[in-house]
Structure formats: C-alpha cells, structure tokens
Amino acid sequence: MEFKDYYTTLGIDRNATQDEVKRAYRKLARKYHPDINKEATAEGRFKEIGEAYEVLQDVEKRAAYDKFGKDWKAGQDFKPPPNWDNGFEFTGGGYTETDASQFSDFFESLFGAQRKAEARRQSPFTSRHSRYSGKGQDLHAKIVIQLEDSYQGSKQSLTLQRPAVDGSGHVTTRPHTLQVSIPKGITAGQQIRLAGQGAEGIGGGDNGDLFLEVAFAAHNHFVPDNRDILLTLPISPWEAALGATIPVPTLGGTVELKIPPNSQTGKKLRLKGRGLCSTKLSGDQYVTLAIMVPNPLTEADKELYNRMKKAMSFNPRSHLGV
Amino acid sequence: MTTELQYTIIDENCEYSLRELCNICKVHAQFVQDLIDEGIISPQGNDPREWRFAAIEVRRIQISIRLQEDLRVNLPGTALALDLLDEIEQLQRSKLRLEQLYALNKKIDRS
Numbered sequence: 001m002e003f004k005d006y007y008t009t010l011g012i013d014r015n016a017t018q019d020e021v022k023r024a025y026r027k028l029a030r031k032y033h034p035d036i037n038k039e040a041t042a043e044g045r046f047k048e049i050g051e052a053y054e055v056l057q058d059v060e061k062r063a064a065y066d067k068f069g070k071d072w073k074a075g076q077d078f079k080p081p082p083n084w085d086n087g088f089e090f091t092g093g094g095y096t097e098t099d100a101s102q103f104s105d106f107f108e109s110l111f112g113a114q115r116k117a118e119a120r121r122q123s124p125f126t127s128r129h130s131r132y133s134g135k136g137q138d139l140h141a142k143i144v145i146q147l148e149d150s151y152q153g154s155k156q157s158l159t160l161q162r163p164a165v166d167g168s169g170h171v172t173t174r175p176h177t178l179q180v181s182i183p184k185g186i187t188a189g190q191q192i193r194l195a196g197q198g199a200e201g202i203g204g205g206d207n208g209d210l211f212l213e214v215a216f217a218a219h220n221h222f223v224p225d226n227r228d229i230l231l232t233l234p235i236s237p238w239e240a241a242l243g244a245t246i247p248v249p250t251l252g253g254t255v256e257l258k259i260p261p262n263s264q265t266g267k268k269l270r271l272k273g274r275g276l277c278s279t280k281l282s283g284d285q286y287v288t289l290a291i292m293v294p295n296p297l298t299e300a301d302k303e304l305y306n307r308m309k310k311a312m313s314f315n316p317r318s319h320l321g322v
Numbered sequence: 323m324t325t326e327l328q329y330t331i332i333d334e335n336c337e338y339s340l341r342e343l344c345n346i347c348k349v350h351a352q353f354v355q356d357l358i359d360e361g362i363i364s365p366q367g368n369d370p371r372e373w374r375f376a377a378i379e380v381r382r383i384q385i386s387i388r389l390q391e392d393l394r395v396n397l398p399g400t401a402l403a404l405d406l407l408d409e410i411e412q413l414q415r416s417k418l419r420l421e422q423l424y425a426l427n428k429k430i431d432r433s
Contacts, residue, residue: 026393029392029393030393033388033389033392033393035385035388035389035407036403036407038414138348140384180329181329183331186331186333187333189378189381190331190332190333190378191331191332191380191381192329192330192331192332193329193330193331193332193346194328194329195328195329195330209346211332211384213381218418221422223415223418223419223422225415230415230419232419232422232423232426234426234430278333278335280335281333281334281335288419290423290426292426292427292430293430294430295430295431
C-alpha cells in the first residue's frame with residue numbers, strides 16, 4: 001500500500017491551521033469538481049482532495065495521521081504499525097460529507113471500513129444516497145467513446161466499482177462489468193439510464209439506477225457540436241476561386257463536396273444528414289473552408305505569383321482604409 | 323459478472339412529466355419548482371399537471387444537486403455556474419477549431 005501525503009494533496013504545510021486546511025480544500029474542490037473540470041484526471045483528483053480533507057479537517061484524525069511524521073513520502077510502501085491509533089478516538093461526528101466508499105486503501109487501513117460506512121454522503125459521478133429509504137443509491141459514471149461509436153452504434157464493456165452494504169453494515173465496493181450498447185446517434189452529455197443497475201437496495205428495497213453520461217474522446221479532425229459535426233477543410237486558392245468538386249472525409253466515409261466559385265476562408269457548407277443521426281433525429285456535417293496558400297518552391301512558382309500580382313488588382317485591406 | 327442490459331437513452335426524444343422527472347432525479351417536486359423559479363430549467367405547459375420537461379433537463383438537475391452538495395453553491399450561484407459552463411463549452415469548441423486551423427497553417431509552412 002502506498003503512503004499518501006495528505007498535506008501535499010492539499011498543497012499546504014504540515015503546520016497549516018485548520019482554517020488554512022478548509023480554504024485549501026474549498027479552492028481545490030472548486031477547481032477539480034468533475035462537473036466543472038472536464039479533464040479526464042479531474043474526478044480522481046477530486047476524490048483524493050476529499051480524502052485528504054476528510055483526515056485533515058478533523059483534529060483527532062489529523063493528530064493521528066501526523067504521528068507518521070514527515071519521514072514518509074507519498075508513494076512509499078506503507079503498512080500501519082499495530083495499535084498505531086491507541087489513544088485516539090474517532091467519532092462519527094467529525095466526518096465530512098464526502099463519499100467515503102471511494103477512499104483509498106491507505107485511508108481504510110488507518111481509519112477503518114466501519115468508519116467509512118459512517119460517512120454520510122457521496123461524491124460526484126459515483127453514488128448518492130437515495131432520498132427514498134431502502135432504495136439503493138443511484139450511481140453516476142462517465143463513459144468516453146469515439147465519435148465513430150456514436151455514428152455507427154457500438155457495444156462497450158465497462159467496469160464500475162459498485163458500492164454494496166455487507167451483512168455487518170459495512171460499505172464495500174465490488175467491481176461490476178457491464179456490456180453497454182451505445183445507440184446510434186448518441187451525443188455528448190446524453191445519458192444512458194440503466195434501471196436497477198445502481199447500488200443494491202437495503203432491506204429488500206429496489207436497486208438504484210445507473211446513469212452513464214456520454215463524453216467523446218478528442219478526434220483528429222472532427223469537432224462535435226451536439227448532433228452536428230464540424231470540420232475545417234483546407235482548399236487551394238484555385239479551388240476557392242474557380243469552384244471544384246472535392247473529396248471530404250465524414251464519419252461515414254469520403255463524400256464529394258461541391259465548392260462554389262468565389263469561396264473564401266470561413267465559408268460554411270452543409271452536408272445534410274452526415275452528422276450524428278439517431279433513429280428519429282438527424283445531424284449534419286458543417287464544412288468550414290480554409291484557403292491554404294502554397295509556398296512558391298521554384299522560380300516558376302514565383303513567376304506565377306508575380307503574374308497574378310501584375311494582372312489582378314486586389315487589395316484585401318481596403319476595409320481598413322489602407 | 324457480465325450482463326446484457328436494458329437501457330433508456332435520455333435524449334431529445336424524451337419528455338417527462340413532473341412526476342417522472344422527480345422519480346428519475348430522486349428529488350422532490352419543490353426542488354424542481356425552485357429550479358424553475360431560478361430559470362435553471364423550464365417546462366412546457368402552464369399547469370404543473372401538464373408540465374413536460376425536455377430530457378436534457380435531467381442533466382441540469384443532476385449537476386445542480388452536485389454543485390449544491392459538493393461545493394455549497396446556492397441556487398442563483400448554480401444557475402450562474404450552469405450558464406457559464408455552457409459558455410465555456412462553446413468557447414472550448416471554438417478554441418479547438420482555431421487550434422486545428424493553426425495546425426493546418428503550420429503543415430503548409432513546412433511543405
């Protein structure tokens with residue numbers, strides 16, 4: 001088990017006051033809250049911050065933790081000495097509202113599974129107590145898929161840590177693997193709701209539900225905007241000036257697109273129905289033209305540009321009055 | 323354990339009544355009313371019995387709950403955060419597209 005340096009996690013000194021602990025926690029919680037911070041690492045970071053705060057905000061737990069002193073470094077192999085917590089009393093009241101079932105083994109080895117179960121509430125994208133007694137908690141998770149998975153529809157295998165309450169009332173997590181069908185045309189932010197796949201109910205209550213929120217992995221060329229797909233398409237000056245029919249990539253393969261004459265950079269063309277289409281709703285692909293000017297590589301190229309310069313009267317800055 | 327599952331997609335196709343919405347989000351009708359009063363969600367229809375909520379409101383309700391519970395944000399703060407998050411999403415998209423354009427320019431420069 002790795003030692004966790006809770007002070008480093010919160011970015012504070014070992015002699016920080018309780019107020020400083022609270023301020024550091026609140027600042028970081030805002031920064032890394034997974035609803036606000038879209039980085040893939042935010043959720044993990046948010047949990048670590050919550051765990052560090054759980055220990056350091058409580059003077060008793062903090063004092064016990066401080067017994068390990070500064071000699072321990074984060075990531076070092078750690079085993080708590082026997083009876084290390086003699087003389088300390090951890091009361092349930094000191095627990096924050098963070099989801100203790102998501103805390104690390106390190107936390108659990110120090111402060112125990114039973115104490116974990118005492119913690120009252122859950123963190124984002126994990127689980128929350130149902131407001132209906134007996135019913136299991138709803139679980140929330142993000143699922144990151146490729147744009148192609150939505151375009152064609154696909155199946156994904158997903159492993160979640162599902163909290164369950166064992167016979168003695170302890171909260172434990174169990175890995176749970178699901179085969180999830182990704183329906184054609186799902187978009188970012190939409191949710192797949194799996195009824196009864198949340199946490200187990202208590203005392204015969206129904207299971208909670210599982211909500212999977214879809215997010216797209218970054219794509220090399222395509223940017224999704226709800227159901228539409230945006231693409232910046234480079235074209236040559238002569239294709240822009242004279243018009244052309246050119247190949248364009250779409251999620252469904254290459255299609256031909258007609259560029260009208262006199263097109264400029266920024267011109268937007270629509271490929272109808274080439275976005276993320278579900279059975280009932282359709283999206284389009286929007287192609288934004290970007291004219292690329294070839295560098296003259298030979299004397300002949302330069303000559304060509306010079307001929308254009310002489311033959312064509314063109315001032316792209318006339319609107320600036322120069 | 324691997325299982326094939328029944329699912330529902332919460333997308334633009336779905337609409338929910340107040341009762342269904344409360345059931346899915348596990349909230350009381352008063353909480354939904356508070357969110358409506360703050361302009362965070364807006365149902366179609368005049369009377370609560372006729373209200374229809376677009377499915378995408380489910381996500382706004384869930385984010386509202388999390389922001390309030392995790393960050394102690396009050397209701398007006400939640401509304402502001404949701405608006406700003408939408409705006410950030412738009413800006414991120416524009417930024418991504420501009421970055422792609424600059425990357426294209428660099429490719430041309432090198433050729």
